[in-house]
Amino acid sequence: MIDFQLLKSEEGLNRVLTSLKRRGDESSSTDLKTIAEKRSATIREVEALANERNVQSKKLGELKAQGKQAEFDELREKMKEVADRLKVLKEQESEVEEKFRYLLDRLPNLLDDKVPDGKDETQNVVLRTVGEVPKFPFAVKPHFEIAEAHDLVDFERGVKISGARFYVYNEQIAKLERRLTNFMLSTHERAGYKERTIPLLVKDECMYGTGQFPKFADEYYRMEKDALSLIPTAEVPLTNIYADEIINEEQLPIYLTALTPCFRREAGSAGKDTRGLVRVHQFYKVELVKFVKPEDSEKEWLALTADAERILQKLGLTYRVVSLCSGDMGFTSSITYDLEVWMPGLNRWLEISSCSNFKDFQARRAKIRMKNATTGKNEYLHTINGSGVAAGRLIAALLEYHQTAEGGIDWPAIEAKLNA
């Protein structure tokens, strides 16, 4: 969440409103200032009355100890009224607090000044393209046609077992995925990321901490009985490792990575990418997460993006780096670069990684702080993360790049890339 102290000044409020407008968010942001003010006023009232109660209660204790029964009884009667009044006031306070939290919880992160203006994904800005768009001397096929033709992926049985957007990898793809994820983890380990194995089911407070809850709750699988959610990305448990903790500044930066399945309901994407491995309910992904000092976050975010790019470079895939425009930015992110890989068979660019700087937005929600070594004060640190990268889409890309004129797959070529 954003620093709600911003709402108190004209200047801060304008920053919030400008950012919201750039996002194309028409939510009731103007209410914020009024609610924030009402909240402060109510808190002041409650605290003043609570102070009186505390002072008089202390006095009652003294009177009793001194055996002054008459004075005790008199004051006690008076304080009953104060207690009643306080009770009513406290109810008002929690009502205001609830309204305030409701708005604040649903308020997106402030956009970085460098985020380009734009309405939707069509106005994202391509920063650079790495590699050439490959040319084939034959008619290229999308990955799912190749996979079906050679029985590499069993889409029907995936549907039989679990429904649409589920799949079964047969032997060669299953093994390729195992090789690829291992390759990605090793590559990141060399760049300084520490691997973790983490829970795939998380509490609501974790989903809140990284910003999935409460606004986007419908997009995730939740186990109602146990009040746990299947993670949509390793970002959730990985970031929450340090929830509610204060980290010494000297221990930063912390780089973490994890391989996990990711589960997404894909609610609202009916009819989109219905074939293939591009949009599925479950896929493996290697995630990169960084905890950094605020002053380092831009540098560290660019470095993390480069770490994700390295995977695509090593595998010889053509991709471009895209700066998401204001209207296409995610709720929690302050600035995001997407990596889009060229898909020869689909004949389009496909998002395979999304690298974001959240600044202190997630840190505030998850209460992840650092102790400033010079001032000794606790401050919110910055969190950064990105996919490094999504395995399912990576497999799809490799199949399309290494298809042969005969309609098969050049396995040795893939193998060579992995061994390079």
Add this chain to the structure above:
RNA sequence: GGAGCGGUGGCUGAGUGGUCGAAAGCGGCAGUUUGCUAAACUGUUGUACUAGGUAACUGGUACCGAGGGUUCGAAUCCCUCCUGCUCCGCCA
């Protein structure tokens, strides 16, 4: 799943209705002593919100697993939930 016992500050651990944000010890920080280190001694040491102040800081409120309740007053009493440990059962 059953039975029993617990959850207190960075840690250990006291505290069963009033002056308890909370004893004591450890750790941390500052200082004194010291040729240096160590030891000893002295002081200091939580978080969030809130009001004032440029700030250092000062005042207030809240927090003793979480949420409710009783009371003028709750770490302490009552209820619900969560969670840890030990034993038993079950499963891998």
